[in-house]
Amino acid sequence: MAQLGFRTANRRYNFLFWPLMIVYVAFIMGTTMLVDEETAPLWLKVACAVGVTVPLIGVLYAMRRLTDETDEYTRMNHMKAMRDGGLIIAGAAFLIGFLQIFEAIGDFPVFWLGPAYFIAYGLSHLVRCNFGRTV
Amino acid sequence: MKNTLRILRTEKGWSQADLADRLNVSRQSVNAIETGKYDPSLPLAFAIARLFGRSIEEIFDDGTDLAEAAE
Numbered sequence: 001m002a003q004l005g006f007r008t009a010n011r012r013y014n015f016l017f018w019p020l021m022i023v024y025v026a027f028i029m030g031t032t033m034l035v036d037e038e039t040a041p042l043w044l045k046v047a048c049a050v051g052v053t054v055p056l057i058g059v060l061y062a063m064r065r066l067t068d069e070t071d072e073y074t075r076m077n078h079m080k081a082m083r084d085g086g087l088i089i090a091g092a093a094f095l096i097g098f099l100q101i102f103e104a105i106g107d108f109p110v111f112w113l114g115p116a117y118f119i120a121y122g123l124s125h126l127v128r129c130n131f132g133r134t135v
Numbered sequence: 136m137k138n139t140l141r142i143l144r145t146e147k148g149w150s151q152a153d154l155a156d157r158l159n160v161s162r163q164s165v166n167a168i169e170t171g172k173y174d175p176s177l178p179l180a181f182a183i184a185r186l187f188g189r190s191i192e193e194i195f196d197d198g199t200d201l202a203e204a205a206e
Contacts, residue, residue: 005159074160
């Protein structure tokens, strides 16, 4: 995908991100309020899970497209932050996995690795932009 | 890498945001280049040089002494 420049890339990212987030929130609220987990049929539970996940996958695509289209410095910062976020979460997954294998902890909802990744990515980006040297 | 980007920019009366808009990059990119935190790629270095009507070597200095390098 061609580099479009900082402003255009940001505009295109926001044009995709915010509608997807609105859909995501609407799905979350709708499924929480309208679907009874105890009585709902399996197909409806799966449909709700997929419906909530699709906009998030769209956000991941928007992030990928942003790194293709934005300027080189912004791309480098985002890629390094994504890398650092991924490494932190991979390390956390290994730790949690081994803690479970050794039966040091009980069940851990895998779901939370997703938000944890975005927190790690955001913090890495913040630290790099404010305190890092990028040469 | 040392550069004279800030001097050239202020001679034109441009802010970092103005220069960023002309180069189609973020203001943070301009700041990072001016402070030496980031070295631009060749295409961006050429774009900067063309914008100011200078050669790349007149704007960026990697500290290499050409005479020593030739030896």
